[in-house]
Amino acid sequence: MKIMIVESPKKVEKIQKELGSGWKVTASAGHIRDLPRRGDLGINIPGFTLNYEYIPPTKTANGTFPGGEQRVARINREIQDTDTVYLASDPDREGEAIAWHLKDSLGLEEDDYLRITFNAVTKKVIEAAVANPRKIDYQLVHAQEARRFLDRIVGFLVSPVLSNMLGMNLSAGRVQSVAVRLVVDIDRCIKAFKKTKHYGAQVSFDGGSWTAEWNTKPFVSDTSPYLLDEELAKRASMCRQFKIIDSSKDDALEAPPSPFSTSLMLQAASVSLKMDPAVTTKAAQRLFEQGAITYIRTDSVNFSDEAIEEIRTFANGKGWKLPENPRRFKSKSGAQEAHEAIRPSQMEVDEAGEDKDQRALYRLIWLRTMASQLADARYTVNTVTLESTDSAQPFEFKARGRVLTDAGWRVLTAKDAIEDEDESDTSNAGNVPLLTPGSNKQAESGKLLRKETQPPKRYTKASLIRKLETEGIGRPATLSAIMTNITERAYVSEEKRYLVPTEIGELIVDTLVKAEFSFMEMDFTRGMEDQLDLIAEGKLDYLDVVEPAYEQLLVELERISNSGEFKPRFTCPKCQGGMRRYNHPQRGAFWCCTDSECKTFMDDDRGKPVPRAVHHCPTCAAATPKRETALRRYKRKNSSGHIWACPLEGCDTFLDDLNGKPLPPQSCPKCNAPIRRYQKKDKDTGKPKGGHGWFCTNEDCKTFMDDDKGKPVAIKTAPCPSCGKNLVRRKSAQGGWWWPCSGFREGCKVVMDDDNGKPVPKGSASRSGKPPSKPVNGSKARPQMPTKLSIRPLNKK
Incomplete structure (x- = not known):
């Protein structure tokens, strides 16, 4: 009997069916060990080794999800009577680290296991993986450990400092905080932006079937790039008689968009399907587990030769036009191309998925896969240059019209799924005809164009993912989690799909930038990602990366501590110590002085400390007027709202709550x-x-x-x-x-x-x-x- 250990329990049934008898498939259910969740940094210094512990059990709505120790014990029992153990966790750095944790926790020697990976949950791919096993790649493991180390020291050492400065429990993240900074920076650019009104002119011909726009370049300069003379634009818009200066016809080709990397899939689903990255990731993972698509965490935008041949064969059978040679796409700098781009496992299956989201995402992937290998779309482009002859000074107008003559890849999709509606090309002047140079042409109408310069656009989740990818920040496995973290922690909010920084988000960015933490700079964070790649490639050692990063962070923390510039955002009215905001499960939010001897408490008013409102117990005040007792506010058990109660023993006074005050x-x-x-x-x-x-x-x-x-x-x-x-x-x-x-x-x-x-x-x-x-x-x-x-x-x- 052979046993295969995968990550997801949802893969087990599918893989077991493909392997047949003689195999047992079981699952680790994700990570089994991690750094300590609370209290301990979990890193030995010096040495920089990581102290792992089993992930504890988790309570769920349906019971308790077993912890790592319980899952390892179960797997240990299952491997007792097996001949060979195949570690088949996911084919990326995180999956390689999980394979090592399993080997170490199960007490397996090097001769006791085989490591396999597969890019798709299909019989053919799984059997090929089993036929080509290897050992754990410790360079990939070390790269994952280095990432975990870097994330840990930022989160564990910087977050308390940030929380003390701002007076509430907050988290700093090596990549997360940079993402918030991008949202804050663009928001401030928008607020500082001043619109410039400028003008243009447009004339229409042949019943409005095509238009020409005034070329304002002769009237502007590098120092004044916009036409500000409204009267001049009006005169240009009143021109009706024109002489044809030039007319030309060209052919233009438009290549299809590349296949989906993880980033491109998240962007396309967000733009075209309005799906949140977290929802997209979950749907894609289920499609992978069902065997419908290939592995979903990849930087690659290319397919294997075998996959391209399958696509071309299928497309040829449908009568779709193909280029002479298979297509290859240029990957972004620093891309990890260990896996193919995301594609259907079987090209002939054009529908798959268990629910609406999965089916929509699969269709998007299928269309993108097929379109990426089809022929270019072909256009005829007519360009006409005209000069006015009925004005005191000549005005030059230009028209450029594009007509689709051969759909090519556009037989499957009208546009690039990642392209927002406001990003599409609107420069087409209509059905522009070929005209004879030197001939005359009369316009039927004209209009003055009133224009305004536009501020930069806020990020959507899709465009923020694109920006992070462009900057080389984050990796396929982390992009969705970054979006989830910054929104769920209320550092940014989403308004009509656009990301807007919250007050807390701005405070975090301002504080971390003022403190001059290196990880807040794009170049530093990008460089760290590159160094992690070099560890995975065996060109750098683990210690070459983590030790300098740790020492640099300590220097920065010490500088902040000694500078005296960083004082608490809110100070205690009694001792001038820092005030810290807490959230009591029954009484709600309140503030407490960080000096344990002071014990000053304050109420919370929309995130700021205010003096505690005192409401005296009416019963005690009536019975013993000199003994005024303050009521306390509690959250109702098993229901919404609050209630006020007298804290003195023997007094059963309870009052209802209305907007934070006790009702009489x-x-x-x-x-x-x-x-x-x-x-x-x-x-x-x-x-x-x-x-x-x-x-x-x-x-x-x-x-x-x-x-x-x-x-x-x-x-x-x-x-x-x-x-x-x-x-x-x-x-x-x-x-x-x-x-x-x-x-x-x-x-x-x-x-x-x-x-x-x-x-x-x-x-x-x-x-x-x-x-x-x-x-x-x-x-x-x-x-x-x-x-x-x-x-x-x-x-x-």
């Missing part, structure tokens, strides 16, 4: 018992719905009241015009009012609109109160009332 105690108008405010919830989902209400805490009273801005008001009723029972005024989930009949259980289905607190027939309200978007009948017509258990006092300990 209220009494039931019927029995005088305390009346409490509650959040109405959907009966089926348990989620908040329809605002608040009030109920009497006396179980025998059963009085319910409506809520009006934190105050209890009587529930309004009116007789039902159909059955005579009461109509009851209710607030909908959308915030408007409506009147359902209380006799719904007996079959009355009357529902009326609300008009200034009175029931009116549906559709006749003056819209002062909005009726529900959809009438609710049956049991859902009544709001769900809370049980007594849901509002019992919280444990004050």
Whole structure:
């Protein structure tokens, strides 16, 4: 029996089916070991070796996901009766490191295992990998460890300093912070940009079928590149009589876009499918595990000779035009081309995937793969130069029209999937004819063009990925994670697909740049990526990279510590120490002095410390006026919102919360018992719905009241015009009012609109109160009332 250990459990069934009997396939379920998660740096200094520990178990919605130690123990039992262990983790540096962790944790000697990788989960590829095993490539392992080391020292040593400076828990990242800086820098360029109004002119010919635009170059200069003379532009736009100076016809070819690297796939899915990079990565991983596409983490934009031959054979069978020779594309500088570009595993399969996202992504990959090997698109380009003859001074106009004559690769796709709509070429002047030089031509109309210079565009996730790739920052396996980190940590926000820095993001960038950390500079970060590549190639040693980087970071941290320039953003009003923001699971956000002896606490007001608001217990103040006790604010258990409680033993005062302040105690108008405010919830989902209400805490009273801005008001009723029972005024989930009949259980289905607190027939309200978007009948017509258990006092300990 042979055993193959892969990373993903989702690959197991597919690979087991392809290998057949005599094999057992199992999965490590990703990483089994990592550096310590908390407390310890996890690096031996000197020596710079990494101290790994098993990844601990993780609680999930369905139970507990086993930790690395439990997974290793399971695999150890499975390999006891096997002849050969094949380590088949993913074919990249991270996968190579996982293979080494498995070998080390399982106690395998060099003769006990074989290392294989495959670029696609298909029978042919897997069998070829098994036939050509090797040993673990320790250069790749060391390159991955060096990356982990560099990320660790920045995150572990710089983040606490950054957090202390800004007074809240923040993280610095070797690549993440650079990405945020790019977003901040472009945002500031946009804010500093000043528009320049300038002018042009355009004339139309032959019923508007083509246009020519005024050539303003003779009227501008390098120091003043825009035409600012509106009167001159008006005169040019009024020209109607022209002489043809030149007319030419040319052929133009347009080559297809290259196949997908990881970066290009993420960009194309974001632009064409509006898919987030994290969603794209997940969908692509599932397609790979299903055997539908090749490996998804690659810098390459080229296919193997065998794959190209398959593509050309398939395209030829479809009657699509092919170039004489197979296409090869130029890779970006520093690309790691150990793997092919991303493509379908089987060219004849044009649809695959388990859900909508996977199917859409697969179709995008399939089209790109096929189009990349087809013939060029061919155009006829007509260019005409005209000169005005009816103006005091001659004005030159030019027209250039492009017409598609041979679709070539465009039989499959109308445009490059990565090209945004606002990036497309709009310079085509229409159906420009060939004209005889020296002949005359009359324009039918003209117009003044009012133009404005445009600021640089904000980054989208797609264009930020493109920028990082252009700068040589990040690698295929990290691009999606970078986008997720900077948005989930609220360092940038996404507004209509454009990335905008948050206040925290700007503070982080300003602080790290002011501190002159090397990793915030593009050249430094790009150079580090290059050095990691050299380790993988065996041209640099691990210590050649990590030791100088560590020593440089220590120098920078020491300089910051001794400079005296970096003081806390918020200081304690008592001792002038730094204030730090914390988030209590029950009481919400608050600030505390970092001096353990000071113990000054402050409230949080939109991310800033403010003096603590003191609300005294009304019960204690009435009983013993000289002993004023401050109420404490707690988060409600098992429900939304907060509650205020007296901390003194023996006092059972609990008050409801409205916008961070305790509501005054209220009494039931019927029995005088305390009346409490509650959040109405959907009966089926348990989620908040329809605002608040009030109920009497006396179980025998059963009085319910409506809520009006934190105050209890009587529930309004009116007789039902159909059955005579009461109509009851209710607030909908959308915030408007409506009147359902209380006799719904007996079959009355009357529902009326609300008009200034009175029931009116549906559709006749003056819209002062909005009726529900959809009438609710049956049991859902009544709001769900809370049980007594849901509002019992919280444990004050």
